[in-house]
Amino acid sequence: MTLAEPLDYAELVCELVTRRQQVSPKRLTDPGPSPAQQAMLWKAAAQAPDHGLILPWRFVQVSAAAREQLGEAFVQALIERDPQATAAQLEDARAKAARAPFLALAISRTGDDGHAEIPMAERLVSLGCALQNMLLMAQAQGFGAGLVSGQAMDSAALRTTFGLASNEKAICFIVIGTVGKAKASRVRPSAANFVTTL
Ligand SMILES: Cc1cc2nc3c(=O)[nH]c(=O)nc-3n(C[C@H](O)[C@H](O)[C@H](O)COP(=O)(O)O)c2cc1C
Numbered sequence: 001m002t003l004a005e006p007l008d009y010a011e012l013v014c015e016l017v018t019r020r021q022q023v024s025p026k027r028l029t030d031p032g033p034s035p036a037q038q039a040m041l042w043k044a045a046a047q048a049p050d051h052g053l054i055l056p057w058r059f060v061q062v063s064a065a066a067r068e069q070l071g072e073a074f075v076q077a078l079i080e081r082d083p084q085a086t087a088a089q090l091e092d093a094r095a096k097a098a099r100a101p102f103l104a105l106a107i108s109r110t111g112d113d114g115h116a117e118i119p120m121a122e123r124l125v126s127l128g129c130a131l132q133n134m135l136l137m138a139q140a141q142g143f144g145a146g147l148v149s150g151q152a153m154d155s156a157a158l159r160t161t162f163g164l165a166s167n168e169k170a171i172c173f174i175v176i177g178t179v180g181k182a183k184a185s186r187v188r189p190s191a192a193n194f195v196t197t198l
Contacts, residue, residue, distance in 0.1 A: 021186070023144035026099060028100040028175055029180065031101065033176055038102070041137050041138060043137075045134050051126070052115055052118045056118065071093075073097075075093050077155035100175035101176070104173065105170055108124055108168065110168065131172075148175060
């Protein structure tokens, strides 16, 4: 497939985009992307548009060895917002760290970096594009993928664990892995729902 075959190329991309859907971490099992596939995922992220070329985001990949540490951060995050959390709730929070073979935290730089001309909204759009590129690449590699956020994102425990600077914000995790059984896709909005003409 080359760019000299625009129709086939468009059809391929359309197929890829159309097949993408959220897969929750619970449904993602081994194997995850190999080191070579992970390199492709990061390459896809780097293709995101970036106004001013300021690279306003970064990712922290969570290795297998760090899952326990992440589990403890989820536990501490829950205690921060609910000191009355039960033992079962704390164990649920801890278990979330073990899900999905590929797990990375997407972090946005919010400002205070000498680029006041690039507002937060544009920084988030850039990160969103990087995430979508990764989701589509994962799809092309035959994996399922999804985004997960939740209340732990703004917790002190998570911020400390991931070494977030004061001008950084945790946005969501991206999770990638093998999906056993596909689920039905949701009904998508039609263009009429979100496009008007000036
Ligand atoms: C920034 C961001 C954070 C998200 N966090 C969660 C989450 O915590 N839990 C969840 O189930 N889905 C999360 N999602 C995924 C959406 O729920 C999902 O995209 C939506 O249900 C539409 O499904 P689709 O991706 O298959 O189109 C998140 C999506 C985005 C963009």
